[in-house]
Amino acid sequence: MTGRIAHGGKTIYGARIGILILETRFPRIPGDSGNALTWPFPVLYKVVKGANHKTVVLDKAKDIIDDFVAGANELVEMGADGITTTCGFLSVIQEELRNRCGVPVAASSLLQVSFVQPLLPPGKRVGIITESAKNLTPEHIAAAGAPADTPVVGIEHGDEFTTTFNRNEMEMDVAAAERDLLKGGEEMVAKHPDVGAVVLETANMLPFTRALSQHMGLPVYDLYSLVCWLHAGLEPHDFGHPGSAPRDFRKR
Numbered sequence: 001m002t003g004r005i006a007h008g009g010k011t012i013y014g015a016r017i018g019i020l021i022l023e024t025r026f027p028r029i030p031g032d033s034g035n036a037l038t039w040p041f042p043v044l045y046k047v048v049k050g051a052n053h054k055t056v057v058l059d060k061a062k063d064i065i066d067d068f069v070a071g072a073n074e075l076v077e078m079g080a081d082g083i084t085t086t087c088g089f090l091s092v093i094q095e096e097l098r099n100r101c102g103v104p105v106a107a108s109s110l111l112q113v114s115f116v117q118p119l120l121p122p123g124k125r126v127g128i129i130t131e132s133a134k135n136l137t138p139e140h141i142a143a144a145g146a147p148a149d150t151p152v153v154g155i156e157h158g159d160e161f162t163t164t165f166n167r168n169e170m171e172m173d174v175a176a177a178e179r180d181l182l183k184g185g186e187e188m189v190a191k192h193p194d195v196g197a198v199v200l201e202t203a204n205m206l207p208f209t210r211a212l213s214q215h216m217g218l219p220v221y222d223l224y225s226l227v228c229w230l231h232a233g234l235e236p237h238d239f240g241h242p243g244s245a246p247r248d249f250r251k252r
Contacts, residue, residue, distance in 0.1 A: 014042050018045075018080025019083075023048065027172045032207060033203035033223050046075050051068070057087070058135065060139070082230050083097060084227050087108070088203070089108070091108035092143045104233075109202075109203065109226050110144035110199060112225065116199065120197060124195070127153065131165060131205075133154025134154065151195055153184050178208045178211055181205055181212055185212050185216040188216070198218055199220075200212075
């Protein structure tokens, strides 16, 4: 091999995305962002100690924001070129992470509301399905750059989904959790017939995105779609044209 110069600067190579994950023990099946088998590319994980339903969802990460920033910077030092999280409620720390990490940050799947809205036909708008509508406040919506009147439906009254994840249960009835989300989709269509696409707030909903989209007959976007989009810019596809930089040989 001639004509190539390898450049250093990272500890780990080939993993462009760093994921800040909450400290949990509930099941993360394939599709969940906390399951490494979900991703079609390598990722790096950092568990943020003390990040749980109370500190993140109820307290809006106010007391642990520095821990998220430290975790993000550790991932960057390891080799990540972009940062995301596993909780849509963390839209409230998007600006702080973006300002303090030095790399692109997509802290919440809710960022996609503003991406998707211009794509829809006139008279249609984007709706959000979340694990808890009462906890998804105007502050979360505004931090994501979404319109204040964005329709929101929660599935906290379901039989399985919210119970499993909020209580950090060790077992989950997968079919029952899916049914909870499908019921949320039905409620969204019934209450807001002008909704033309849906964004899922929590990364735990990812395993059921396809089923929900088919059930509603609408496009559904989630953390997977956001992170794959982010990764596409960090690691553009190599079509083999002369002059294309070999993967992992670029200067940072």
